[in-house]
Amino acid sequence: MTNLLQTWHDEHATFSRLLSVLEQQVNGFHAGEDPSYELMLDIVEYLRHYADQFHHPREDAAFARLLRRSPELRPQINRLVQEHRVIATAGEDLLSRLREIIVGAVQPKAAVETAAATYLIYYRHHIATEERDLLPRAQALLQADDWAAVDSAVPGGSDPLHTARYAALRREIASLG
Numbered sequence: 001m002t003n004l005l006q007t008w009h010d011e012h013a014t015f016s017r018l019l020s021v022l023e024q025q026v027n028g029f030h031a032g033e034d035p036s037y038e039l040m041l042d043i044v045e046y047l048r049h050y051a052d053q054f055h056h057p058r059e060d061a062a063f064a065r066l067l068r069r070s071p072e073l074r075p076q077i078n079r080l081v082q083e084h085r086v087i088a089t090a091g092e093d094l095l096s097r098l099r100e101i102i103v104g105a106v107q108p109k110a111a112v113e114t115a116a117a118t119y120l121i122y123y124r125h126h127i128a129t130e131e132r133d134l135l136p137r138a139q140a141l142l143q144a145d146d147w148a149a150v151d152s153a154v155p156g157g158s159d160p161l162h163t164a165r166y167a168a169l170r171r172e173i174a175s176l177g
């Protein structure tokens with residue numbers, strides 16, 4: 001089941017690229033340019049849709065199995081599971097601000113910029129911690145039955161990034177090179 005580990009890592013790479021696109025928009029925003037709110041919305045919607053509903057629950061399942069093999073990881077894993085909830089809440093907050101802007105509601109510019117910047121910092125730190133500390137542990141400690149349990153804990157999570165809904169987002173990622 002090491003393919004699940006590879007998928008786990010590949011999804012982090014995809015999320016990181018999306019966060020880079022979001023950051024470009026936020027930087028433009030800060031410099032007084034008009035960002036593409038639709039693009040920002042696509043990114044956060046995708047992350048709310050896929051990461052919060054499939055990637056993070058699968059991690060929670062993997063973390064539960066890791067805890068059986070390595071109980072000393074409990075403080076760090078508790079923190080990461082809590083961060084999944086914070087990321088979902090922060091993403092929803094940012095999403096609602098972006099939706100309001102798109103329909104023409106007045107939003108303080110600084111508030112949207114701050115919400116996006118906070119989301120970026122928090123998310124990147126979260127992914128970096130998992131890549132540095134948790135994936136190597138999972139690779140070393142989880143057995144075939146653990147991976148099977150992770151796979152069956154959150155079934156049916158095909159990545160919507162490959163659907164027509166996110167075609168524009170795919171083009172943006174491709175243009176990053």
Ligand SMILES: [Fe+2]
Pocket residue numbers: 056059080084126130
């Ligand atoms: Fe996570």
Ligand SMILES: [Fe+2]
Pocket residue numbers: 012055059127130
């Ligand atoms: Fe993750």
